[in-house]
Amino acid sequence: MTFTRSDIDARRARLAARWNDILAPNEAxxxxxxxxxxxxxxxxxxxxxxxxxxxxxLTGRRRExxxxxxxxxxxxxxxxxxxxxxxxxxxxxxxxxxxEGKGRPNSEQEIYVALQQxxxxxxxxxxxxxxxxxxxxxxxALDRTRRAKDAAEVALIRALAxxxxxxxxxxAEAVRAGVTEQDLRIAFESEILRRGATGVPYESIVGSGPNxxxxxxxxxxxxxxxxxxxxxxxxxxxxxxxVDITRMFSAGAPSQQQKDLYKLVLRAHEECIARSKAGVQWxxxxxxxxxxxxxxxLQLGVLKGSLDSLLEKEVSQVFFPHGVGHLVGLRxxxxxxxxxxxxxxxxxxxxRIDLELEENFLITVEPGCYFIPALLDDAAIRSRFANDIxxxxxxxxxxxxxxxxxxxxxxxxxxxxxxxxxVPKVFGN
Ligand code: GLY
Ligand code: MN
Ligand code: MN
Numbered sequence: 001m002t003f004t005r006s007d008i009d010a011r012r013a014r015l016a017a018r019w020n021d022i023l024a025p026n027e028a029x030x031x032x033x034x035x036x037x038x039x040x041x042x043x044x045x046x047x048x049x050x051x052x053x054x055x056x057x058l059t060g061r062r063r064e065x066x067x068x069x070x071x072x073x074x075x076x077x078x079x080x081x082x083x084x085x086x087x088x089x090x091x092x093x094x095x096x097x098x099x100e101g102k103g104r105p106n107s108e109q110e111i112y113v114a115l116q117q118x119x120x121x122x123x124x125x126x127x128x129x130x131x132x133x134x135x136x137x138x139x140x141a142l143d144r145t146r147r148a149k150d151a152a153e154v155a156l157i158r159a160l161a162x163x164x165x166x167x168x169x170x171x172a173e174a175v176r177a178g179v180t181e182q183d184l185r186i187a188f189e190s191e192i193l194r195r196g197a198t199g200v201p202y203e204s205i206v207g208s209g210p211n212x213x214x215x216x217x218x219x220x221x222x223x224x225x226x227x228x229x230x231x232x233x234x235x236x237x238x239x240x241x242x243v244d245i246t247r248m249f250s251a252g253a254p255s256q257q258q259k260d261l262y263k264l265v266l267r268a269h270e271e272c273i274a275r276s277k278a279g280v281q282w283x284x285x286x287x288x289x290x291x292x293x294x295x296x297x298l299q300l301g302v303l304k305g306s307l308d309s310l311l312e313k314e315v316s317q318v319f320f321p322h323g324v325g326h327l328v329g330l331r332x333x334x335x336x337x338x339x340x341x342x343x344x345x346x347x348x349x350x351x352r353i354d355l356e357l358e359e360n361f362l363i364t365v366e367p368g369c370y371f372i373p374a375l376l377d378d379a380a381i382r383s384r385f386a387n388d389i390x391x392x393x394x395x396x397x398x399x400x401x402x403x404x405x406x407x408x409x410x411x412x413x414x415x416x417x418x419x420x421x422x423v424p425k426v427f428g429n
Contacts, residue, residue, distance in 0.1 A: 034126025060099025212401030317348025370402025
């Protein structure tokens with residue numbers, strides 16, 4: 001069993017404690033699950049339905065068109081959609097209710113809410129109403145509550161990590177000169193589906209040789225050549241919960257350059273994980289990754305000049321152009337809202353969250369170092385960092401591509417728990 005009634009009740013209690021400070025008497029919140037989305041020009045074709053994560057988290061239900069109401073006076077009231085005979089004929093038994101609960105018929109939703117004569121009803125979840133004013137405060141409180149993963153969520157994510165581990169083991173067996181990027185994707189995805197994942201949380205990324213420098217490279221029929229690096233960033237999903245993992249492989253023995261790049265990223269990865277605990281500002285973890293990458297690229301002769309001036313100029317952004325990680329769990333960008341993205345750049349990168357870490361947050365730690373032609377050949381970048389990058393040396397690293405290492409870290413009070421640590425890091429072994 002994935003979630004129980006008591007898991008749901010405990011989540012609601014944690015959330016109500018926050019919402020009660022915001023809601024006036026006789027105000028209510030309605031969290032909507034959402035509707036299937038029609039494919040453009042698609043007659044009766046819709047995209048696979050994804051329940052709004054807040055609705056699923058609050059109810060354990062994944063059925064479209066439903067909603068759950070909360071008010072201080074009335075507590076929680078669920079509205080359930082009945083499945084009609086026609087749907088039963090076409091779709092058979094649905095598996096979209098993980099937690100049984102009492103509910104009113106969905107058809108009564110509007111009239112029931114109207115009869116309560118609330119002063120205000122705030123709409124959250126999937127709904128057309130803009131989230132402003134008090135609705136914004138309520139959504140922020142909901143996101144804050146959801147960020148701390150409970151034991152049942154962690155158990156599900158651990159199970160997904162074990163499934164992904166199996167998928168990565170199949171890749172380790174399959175990787176060699178002569179197979180294609182797509183072969184590795186198939187090896188991974190077929191294994192995780194066989195072991196109970198219902199899909200992938202994002203399009204699997206497999207980049208070999210110079211393709212490994214393209215951050216979200218979709219696998220192709222390119223044949224992997226002897227001596228090439230392979231970057232695989234692939235996850236496993238069930239009920240929209242997921243893991244998001246990156247591992248490196250090599251076809252044949254890695255070169256010294258490849259080993260040096262891997263070692264650099266591994267140091268950033270390990271040191272950033274060691275820093276990830278409650279009370280730490282996430283931006284400081286990112287800045288640490290940028291520092292390690294700068295120090296080691298200077299050591300390798302890709303950068304030149306003094307470390308202090310390179311850090312001040314934020315040259316690391318040419319080789320590490322993304323944030324060091326993001327919240328993950330219920331979807332691959334968990335509890336993300338535009339307001340969490342501070343418009344400020346840190347070491348030249350935009351972070352997907354700019355928050356203080358709290359206990360039970362689940363976050364990816366995924367530093368990377370890449371030799372990306374689109375950046376290295378950019379005229380503005382070449383002029384801005386003309387005296388900081390050893391351009392002839394950087395050119396020689398383009399053939400290597402890039403390295404990223406990614407794990408999913410559960411934040412603790414004084415440390416953390418790496419939920420994906422068992423996915424083997426086999427590069428260079
Ligand atoms: N898997 C995409 C990412 O790392 O965010
Ligand atoms: Mn990833
Ligand atoms: Mn990620």
